[in-house]
Amino acid sequence: MIDLRSDTVTRPTEAMLESMREATFGDDSRDGDETVSKLEALAAERTGKEAGAFMPSGTMTNLVAMLTHANRGGEVLLEDGSHTLNAELGGIAGVAGLFYRGLPGKRGAMDLDALRETLRPVTRHHMGTALVWMENTHNRAGGAVLPLAYMQSVYGLAREHNVPVHLDGARLFNAAAALGVKSTNIAQHCDSVCFCVSKGLSAPVGSILCGSGPFIERARAHRRMVGGNMRQAGPLAAAGILALETMVDRLPEDHQTAKRLAEGLHRVDPSVCDPKDVETNLVRADVRKSGRRAAQWSADLKAKGVLVAPADSHTLRFVTHRHIGAPDVDTAVGAFAELWKKELPPMNADTRR
Structure with missing residues (x-):
């Protein structure tokens, strides 16, 4: 996990x-x-x-x-x-x-x-x-x-x-x-x-x-x-x-990993996360555009081997630390992207307005 x-x-x-x-x-x-x-x-x-x-x-x-x-x-x-x-x-x-x-x-x-x-x-x-x-x-x-x-x-x-x-x-x-x-x-x-x-x-x-x-x-x-x-x-x-x-001197590594995560989530959809808001090791992902609640996102990501915490009904919180490296972040972003494409509601006449 x-x-x-x-x-x-x-x-x-x-x-x-x-x-x-x-x-x-x-x-x-x-x-x-x-x-x-x-x-x-x-x-x-x-x-x-x-x-x-x-x-x-x-x-x-x-x-x-x-x-x-x-x-x-x-x-x-x-x-x-x-x-x-x-x-x-x-x-x-x-x-x-x-x-x-x-x-x-x-x-x-x-x-x-x-x-x-x-x-x-x-x-x-x-x-x-x-x-x-x-x-x-x-x-x-x-x-x-x-x-x-x-x-x-x-x-x-x-x-x-x-x-x-x-x-x-x-x-x-x-x-x-x-x-x-x-x-x-x-x-x-x-x-x-x-x-x-x-x-x-x-x-x-x-x-x-x-x-x-x-x-x-x-x-x-x-x-x-x-x-x-x-x-x-x-x-x-x-x-x-x-x-x-x-352990204090290595904390910037966690900040860099969090920035990488935020940039990956932003590439999935700009509405999810703005990398400019990420200053330390916490990343908040807004999933309301998907039409699913954060708790369901958390459960679905867990099924793909990624553990995250719902921050509220429409926001996920990701926290990086010394056990998380670039490959882990890339895997997490990949799992998120798969679910996002699956759950994003199709465009229709109403949503295009």
Whole structure:
């Protein structure tokens, strides 16, 4: 099978597996673990922050960031297509007890005028803005990258109102690769940031939340509250360390593979995909012209040996990673082309108008 559902399907390298076998087995929930501490320090260094806290998932690091930054009843401002708002089971309200306002945006970037108008202090009638949220790269925008100048503008507006900014940087290093900058250049425009080592970086598990020393101390308490403390987490941290040390520099290869995929889909039919929209390792394919829903497309492609994920009723999401090469992409495009020709409704007098 050619698995293009997500970069979370990546498997650890042999070096990672060996490091896991040799890792320390301290109790990170009790008196700490040497390997976990090393990973957290490395993550803080890569983001330019003072400290980090290792957690099982990106959803948890996002949730803990909310709990740590904001008091219950406050309002979070974020782009209306953000992963936190659309794919984290409502933890923002159900667990953190926060109101939220999804602001209109383009390719994952909140409209700055809308943000400026919506930021507000506590009054007799409103709790006020408690947190501003960015996502880079942006999942539902097809891996779009927020420009540094835009992030600087958002951070500046928030600071004018003394409101903290969190960055959901699940694919932070993909964003850095696409922009041609260091990850610290991105993370300087936020107060806290999280990133995953279990996506394109190929570690089996883990996300790290980074911020100031006092912020991370409070975050550790909230991590405990939501069940995120781990016992013998050294082996997982060992893989995470190698992910940061050995896998970041190869991410542009995944971006090139994604561009090849997008160009192939565009040749099948220009309505499916615009290669200019592909900045990192995510490709969104619009199949509405075929007259079939994305879920059926996913099932039919699986029958041809290609695994993809429906993003919505008319969109497929392809994600490239280190196990996908040019031959895999060409096979996937070929399978898509066969189905497209088969399912495309014939032209008639009505459709030609």
